[in-house]
Amino acid sequence: MKIAILGAGAMGSLYGGPLSLNNEVYLIDTWNEHVNEINENGLIIQTTNEEKIFHPKAVTSAEDVGVADLVIIFVKSVHTAAALAGSQALFGEDTIALTLQNGYGNDEDILPYVREENLLIGTTASGATVLQAGKVFQAGIGPTNIGTRGNLNTKNIDKIVQLMNESGIECYASDNIMLAIWTKLMVNVGINAVTALLDVRNGFLAECTPAYEIAEELVKEGTCVAKAEGYELDAAAIAEKYYIHGAKVVGNNRSSMLQDVDKKRKTEIEKINGAVVRIGKKHNIATPYNELIVKLISAKEESYSFQ
Numbered sequence: 368m369k370i371a372i373l374g375a376g377a378m379g380s381l382y383g384g385p386l387s388l389n390n391e392v393y394l395i396d397t398w399n400e401h402v403n404e405i406n407e408n409g410l411i412i413q414t415t416n417e418e419k420i421f422h423p424k425a426v427t428s429a430e431d432v433g434v435a436d437l438v439i440i441f442v443k444s445v446h447t448a449a450a451l452a453g454s455q456a457l458f459g460e461d462t463i464a465l466t467l468q469n470g471y472g473n474d475e476d477i478l479p480y481v482r483e484e485n486l487l488i489g490t491t492a493s494g495a496t497v498l499q500a501g502k503v504f505q506a507g508i509g510p511t512n513i514g515t516r517g518n519l520n521t522k523n524i525d526k527i528v529q530l531m532n533e534s535g536i537e538c539y540a541s542d543n544i545m546l547a548i549w550t551k552l553m554v555n556v557g558i559n560a561v562t563a564l565l566d567v568r569n570g571f572l573a574e575c576t577p578a579y580e581i582a583e584e585l586v587k588e589g590t591c592v593a594k595a596e597g598y599e600l601d602a603a604a605i606a607e608k609y610y611i612h613g614a615k616v617v618g619n620n621r622s623s624m625l626q627d628v629d630k631k632r633k634t635e636i637e638k639i640n641g642a643v644v645r646i647g648k649k650h651n652i653a654t655p656y657n658e659l660i661v662k663l664i665s666a667k668e669e670s671y672s673f674q
Contacts, residue, residue, distance in 0.1 A: 470638025514544025
């Protein structure tokens with residue numbers, strides 16, 4: 368299968384590498400040094416035990432790829448619409464699009480550019496960090512779950528689930544993918560902004576009571592909003608599972624938002640905690656912890672120009 372990975376940072380590389388073993392894979396990214404290193408020396412994925420080298424093709428423009436069978440979207444959620452608008456060369460009548468991005472509402476940003484019956488949405492529990500151009504660190508391994516809006520075209524789901532598993536990526540079909548997306552959103556709601564503000568790895572939440580309590584309050588508000596949208600989630604269970612037990616798996620990972628702050632880039636705060644605030648207002652649900660954290664990260668972003 369001809370696969371284009373739109374956004375070849377940590378997570379795009381983490382998927383693009385294994386998929387390239389059995390498929391024609393193109394990593395599309397604007398980071399020239401990363402693209403050149405992959406083409407010249409391969410893509411290195413490092414784990415705690417080993418390094419593996421993969422050889423996908425890397426390009427800086429969708430025009431260099433042409434129509435793909437599958438486009439996996441991994442650009443930052445704040446850039447989704449712009450990235451899709453500039454990458455229409457990838458999409459033909461039957462091209463499948465799959466978003467595994469962080470945040471809430473990416474499907475709405477993609478829909479103007481992709482036929483709804485060809486759009487898959489999903490979540491990933493894996494974590495990765497860019498070490499240098501051409502090299503990423505896989506901090507944790509977890510399952511991928513995919514589904515569709517309104518359970519459309521399940522044949523596409525089965526095809527991509529099989530494709531992932533054949534490449535060694537644990538993947539499952541979900542008949543309630545929005546519940547999985549809300550659950551993943553709650554994980555990011557509690558972890559990303561807190562670690563970005565404190566400049567700590569994910570595992571710090573399991574070691575620092577005040578940090579854990581802040582994360583838990585953020586998630587409590589989020590689960591109230593999720594309930595109003597029709598999705599029942601247990602805030603305490605999420606905090607325990609992902610911040611305490613999960614720290615043993617991805618505790619060494621630097622969250623994607625912390626990586627953005629490290630590089631003085633715009634974060635995905637509006638698609639994560641900001642989504643809780645926006646949807647909370649729709650249901651007249653107060654979200655003071657999430658409102659504050661959005662303002663703090665937004666202030667952090669503005670501070671870049673003063674440093």
